[in-house]
Amino acid sequence: MHKNTFKGLFLATTLLGASAATAQQAELTIESWRNDDLAIWQDKIIPAFEAQHPDISVRFTPSAPAEYNAVLNSKLDAGSAGDIITCRPFDASLALFEAGRLADLSDLEGMSNFSDVAKSGWSTDDGSATYCVPMASVIHGFIYNKDAFEEVGVAVPQTEEEFFAVLEAFKEDGNYIPMAMGTNDQWEAATMGYNNIGPNYWKGEEGRMALIAGEQKLTDEGWVAPFRQLAKWGAYLGDGFEAQTYPDSQNIFTLGRAAIYPAGSWEISGFNALADFEMGAFHPPVQNAGDTCYISDHTDIGIGMNAATENPEAAMTFLNWVASSEFSNIFANSLPGFFPLSKADVALEDPLAQEFISWRGKCESSIRSTYQILSRGTPNLENETWNASVAVIKGDESPEDAAQRLQDGLALWYTPQQ
Incomplete structure (x- = not known):
């Protein structure tokens, strides 16, 4: 046999062996x-x-x-x-x-x-x-200080009216900031504010899909109403909330200085490590007792x-x-x-x-309204919702004006809304 032929056979056998080994171990x-x-x-x-x-x-x-x-x-x-x-x-x-x-x-x-x-x-x-x-x-809702609730004698709110009664009770008591959230970093006001409470008003996926289809507008009641609730939050966020950063809010709550924290479930591990009090969570309260609840999941x-x-x-x-x-x-x-x-x-x-995941069994799940399709153009609806939520909480813009601004911006580039 020619030397080169023998060498070729040897190489082919080696490659076969290598591929067999590869098949066994990926x-x-x-x-x-x-x-x-x-x-x-x-x-x-x-x-x-x-x-x-x-x-x-x-x-x-x-x-x-x-x-x-x-x-x-x-x-x-x-x-x-x-x-x-x-x-x-x-x-x-x-x-x-x-x-x-x-x-x-x-x-x-x-x-x-x-x-x-x-x-x-x-x-x-x-x-x-x-x-x-x-x-x-990640699921949105509110994390609360159980010790503070017990101390002030309030129960977990089920309705929007009860929610504001709880905030008012903490404000009157004076020992706790009712709710820890700032507006300095902007995204929290939209993510833990507007898109946290909003699905209860626009009925989750029903409203979100109708907005994408052009069948609802951001000036419809279901989309303006969450801004109306946010406009009332500013009175309960503590002095200087306008300059308060996201880490500031986390610290205020985990140090036991605030009663409620508008939350994403990603906070759980960090809060467990930092807070020395027992925590609970509640989903966004509905408008009226017996209403279907919706969560941002x-x-x-x-x-x-x-x-x-x-x-x-x-x-x-x-x-x-x-x-x-x-x-x-x-x-x-x-x-x-x-x-x-x-x-x-x-x-x-x-x-x-x-507690967070149990809400899936009693509430309807939806996702953040701005994340699919609606933030592909300019102005970007997600970013615009940040500054609109901040402006409404601070009282710089009315809920109606904020909603109209968002609608006008979306209609500039999104054909179904034109």
Whole structure:
């Protein structure tokens, strides 16, 4: 046999051996912005998956949150991005899908575990394709100081009238700031204000979808009414709330100086570590006793597949597992306040987290009104809602004028509202 022929046979055999080994052991890399979750993935999530799938190894390689979008895009352009891509909700991930960077996961078996609302953050506008498995949402409501409520002799409010009676009782008592929220950073006024209480007025998904379709306007009663409530908040936020930052508000509440904190459930872990009093939570009070309650149960984090991965089968196996009850329970208990979006039963160990998630059983879930489709143009409705909410709380703009300004801005670029 000729020497070169022998060498070729040897090389072919070596390559065959290498590909057989590759088939047995796939390695997946996960891109994410949640660098504070690194230990949870390394110590809990990945070992649970690898125990069931010893032929697949997984590495979690996060970037800094503020740099994630840019880092991910440059890696995707260079062909060096990981197999699994952690997905921000709505437009950033939709752009990746439309550019062919994220694979269509509509046929993934585990997708049947999620509702259309859960999938909305990672679906095309018409809902025909879903490209990330929904991982978690954050729920809005109010966290309160149980000791303060007991001391002042007030009960958890069920209606808007009771809510303001509680705030008034704390104002008269004088030992606690009734509610800890500032307007300096602007986003809180919209996120923990307008979009927290708003779904009760515009009836959650019904109103949100009607706004997108052009069947309702921001000047309709259901959209002006939350501003009317916010206009009354300023009297209960304490002296100097106009200059109060988001961290200031967190400190005021966890130090026991305020009775109520308009919240997102992501606060739970931090508050548990800082507050030395018992906390409770209540969902946004309804207008009248017996009304259906609505909550902002906002799609926050998903996970998808790099369309260019060399390990599509292993990646799909991993994503199917992320859609399972086992993953949901590990994730929810490792990160209380980030709630699984799957229909699977989840047993939460943290009482405050359990209180938040229990609202799903009695209230209708919706997502923040400005996040899907309506903030793609200029002026950006999300950012405009920030400054409008602040202006209304401070008394610089009437609820009606704020709503009209938002409507006029949306109509400038959004065809269904013209």
